[in-house]
Amino acid sequence: MMNGIMTLARKEVKTAFRDNIFLIVTGLFILLSVISVYIGSSTKNEELQAYQDIVQLLKGQGAATLPSPPAIYPLSVLGNIVSYVSMIGAVVAIFLGFESFSGERNNGTLKLIAARPVYRDQIVTGKLLGGGMVIGVLLGIILIFNLVLFTFVSGMTPGADEIIRLLGFFLLASVYMMVFYTATMYVSIKTNDSAFGFMLMMIIWLAISFVLPQLAESQRNFAYALNAASQTVTQVPSDTSVSKMIELFSPAVQFQNIGKDLLQVIPETSDIGIGALLLKQIGAIVEILIPGLAVLLLSYKAAQKEEVI
Amino acid sequence: MLKTENLGKKYGDFSAVENLNLEVKEGSVFGFLGHNGAGKTTTISMLTTLILPTSGKAAIGGYDVVKDNLKVRNLIGYLPENVTLYGDLTAVENLRFFGRLSGVENVDARIEDTLKLLDFTDWKNRKVKTYSKGMRQRIGIAQAILHSPKILFLDEPTSGLDPQGTKELRDILLMLNQERGTTIFMNTHLLSEVTKLCTDIGIISKGRLLLADSIKNIEKEFPEEKSLEEIYFKIEGGK
Numbered sequence: 193m194m195n196g197i198m199t200l201a202r203k204e205v206k207t208a209f210r211d212n213i214f215l216i217v218t219g220l221f222i223l224l225s226v227i228s229v230y231i232g233s234s235t236k237n238e239e240l241q242a243y244q245d246i247v248q249l250l251k252g253q254g255a256a257t258l259p260s261p262p263a264i265y266p267l268s269v270l271g272n273i274v275s276y277v278s279m280i281g282a283v284v285a286i287f288l289g290f291e292s293f294s295g296e297r298n299n300g301t302l303k304l305i306a307a308r309p310v311y312r313d314q315i316v317t318g319k320l321l322g323g324g325m326v327i328g329v330l331l332g333i334i335l336i337f338n339l340v341l342f343t344f345v346s347g348m349t350p351g352a353d354e355i356i357r358l359l360g361f362f363l364l365a366s367v368y369m370m371v372f373y374t375a376t377m378y379v380s381i382k383t384n385d386s387a388f389g390f391m392l393m394m395i396i397w398l399a400i401s402f403v404l405p406q407l408a409e410s411q412r413n414f415a416y417a418l419n420a421a422s423q424t425v426t427q428v429p430s431d432t433s434v435s436k437m438i439e440l441f442s443p444a445v446q447f448q449n450i451g452k453d454l455l456q457v458i459p460e461t462s463d464i465g466i467g468a469l470l471l472k473q474i475g476a477i478v479e480i481l482i483p484g485l486a487v488l489l490l491s492y493k494a495a496q497k498e499e500v501i
Numbered sequence: 502m503l504k505t506e507n508l509g510k511k512y513g514d515f516s517a518v519e520n521l522n523l524e525v526k527e528g529s530v531f532g533f534l535g536h537n538g539a540g541k542t543t544t545i546s547m548l549t550t551l552i553l554p555t556s557g558k559a560a561i562g563g564y565d566v567v568k569d570n571l572k573v574r575n576l577i578g579y580l581p582e583n584v585t586l587y588g589d590l591t592a593v594e595n596l597r598f599f600g601r602l603s604g605v606e607n608v609d610a611r612i613e614d615t616l617k618l619l620d621f622t623d624w625k626n627r628k629v630k631t632y633s634k635g636m637r638q639r640i641g642i643a644q645a646i647l648h649s650p651k652i653l654f655l656d657e658p659t660s661g662l663d664p665q666g667t668k669e670l671r672d673i674l675l676m677l678n679q680e681r682g683t684t685i686f687m688n689t690h691l692l693s694e695v696t697k698l699c700t701d702i703g704i705i706s707k708g709r710l711l712l713a714d715s716i717k718n719i720e721k722e723f724p725e726e727k728s729l730e731e732i733y734f735k736i737e738g739g740k
Contacts, residue, residue, distance in 0.1 A: 195604070196602055199598060199601040199602050200602070202598075203587070203590075206590065206594065207587055207589055207590065210589035210590065211589060299584065299585040299586070299587075300581045300582075300583060300586075301584065301585075301586060303549075303551060303579070303581045303584070304579065304584065304586075304599060304644060305602060306550075307549045307551060307574060307577065308574055308599070308602045308603050309571045309574045309575055309602075309603065309604065310602060498551070498552040498553060501546075501551050501552070
C-alpha cells in the first residue's frame with residue numbers, strides 16, 4: 193500500500209520540477225525571499241549604525257546620559273518573508289496543485305493509474321505527499337539560503353532559540369502552503385477545466401489575502417496620537433469584534449500573525465517564549481488547520497466518484 | 502478469460518449499455534465494433550474496473566470486476582483512447598512509474614525487455630512530449646504490457662495514427678497475441694483493422710449487443726455478404 197503512495201508521490205515531485213512554469217514561479221519565490229532578507233539585514237545594520245552615530249555625537253557634546261541601544265531581535269530581519277510566503281507561497285501551491293487531477297484526466301493518465309491495483313484514496317494521499325515533498329524542498333532551499341545570507345549580511349549567528357523559531361516558522365509555512373495545495377487539488381478533482389480551476393483558486397487567494405484583510409482593517413477602531421517632535425499624527429488601530437470575525441475567515445491573516453510573532457517582528461511580543469507563543473496563537477493555528485482538513489476530507493470523498501476518472 | 506452476464510450501465514434514465522452477454526476466449530483477439538456512442542467505451546470502462554455496472558456482472562480470469570477489482574487489475578493491461586502520458590518525463594521514467602504502481606519486480610530489467618520487444622530502445626531517454634503520435638502509442642502499449650497481463654484492453658488504438666503507424670501497431674498486437682498468448686479486447690469502429698487482426702467480433706449498437714461470434718462462424722452465417730463490412734451494415738441496418 194505504501195509502495196503505491198510513494199510511487200505516486202515521487203512522480204509528483206519529478207513532474208513538478210520538470211515543469212518550466214512552476215520552476216519560474218518557484219525561482220521568483222526564492223529570489224524575492226532572498227532579496228527580503230538582504231533588505232531586512234541592511235535596514236537593521238543601518239539602524240545600528242545610526243544609533244552609534246547618535247551616541248558618538250552626544251559623547252562629543254559631553255552629554256551625561258546616553259540613550260539605551262535599540263533592542264535587537266535578529267530574526268526580525270526575516271520579517272518580510274512572512275508576507276512573501278503568505279502571498280507568493282500560496283500562489284506557488286496553487287501552481288503546484290491546479291492540474292493534479294484535471295491535468296491527469298485530460299491526458300488520460302488518471303485512467304492508467306486507476307486501472308492499476310491502487311485505491312482512489314491512495315491516489316489522493318500520494319498526490320498530497322508529493323505536493324508536501326515539493327513544498328518541503330522549496331521551503332528548505334529558502335531556509336538554507338536565508339540562514340546563509342542572514343549570517344553573511346548581519347554578521348550574527350543565530351542561537352538555539354532563533355533556530356527553533358525559524359524551524360517553527362517554516363513548519364507553519366509548509367502547513368499554510370499545504371492548505372492552498374489541498375484546496376487546489378480538491379478543485380482539480382471537481383473540474384475538468386484546469387484553467388477554470390486555476391482562476392477559481394486565484395479568486396479565492398485574492399479574497400483570503402487581500403479582500404478580507406482590508407475589510408477587517410476597515411472595521412477596526414482607530415485612536416490618534418500626536419508626535420510632537422515630528423509634528424505628525426499616527427493612527428493606532430485596535431481590533432473590534434467585527435474585524436476579528438472577518439479575520440477568522442482568512443488563513444492568510446492568521447498565518448501572518450503567528451509568523452510575525454515567531455520571527456520577533458513585533459517588538460511588544462518579541463520576548464514571549466516559544467511555548468507561550470504557541471499557546472497564545474493556538475486559536476490562529478486551528479483556524480489555519482480547519483479549512484485544510486475540511487478540503488482534504490472533501491478531496492477523499494470526491495475522488496471516490498466514478499466521474500472523476 | 503472474460504465473461505459478462507446481463508451487464509448494464511445506466512446514467513439516470515439513459516442506458517449506455519444494456520443486458521450485455523459476452524464471452525471472450527483465452528488467446529483470442531476480440532474486436533468490439535460499433536458507431537461512436539454505441540457503448541464500447543462504457544463497456545471497456547466497466548471491464549477495466551474504472552466504473553461500476555448498474556446491473557448484471559462481469560468476470561475476468563474468474564474474478565468479479567466489482568468484488569475482486571484489485572485482482573482483476575493485476576490481470577489486465579489497458580490503453581485508453583488518446584492517452585498522452587507524462588510529457589515532461591522520458592519513456593523510461595513513465596514506464597518505471599506505471600511498472601512500480603503495478604508492483605512489477607526488477608522493473609528496470611522489465612522495461613528494457615519491453616522496449617526491445619517493441620523496438621523502441623533508441624528513443625527511451627527522450628521526453629515523451631517530443632514523440633510522434635505513433636511513438637506515444639507504442640509507449641502506451643509498453644505501459645499496458647509491462648506487468649505481463651493476461652488480457653489487454655485497447656480503446657480505439659489506431660485512432661489518429663497514419664497508415665505506417667497503424668501497421669506497426671497491428672504487427673505489435675499480433676506478435677503479443679501469437680508469441681505471448683495475450684488475449685486482446687479491442688474497441689474499434691474500423692472494419693479494416695478487425696479483418697486483419699481479430700479472431701472474434703462483437704457488434705454493439707445503442708448499448709445492445711447485436712452479434713458476437715468468431716469471424717469464421719459469422720462468415721458462414723452470412724454466405725451472401727462478400728465482406729465483413731457488408732455483414733456489419735446488414736446487421737446494423739437490420740436493427
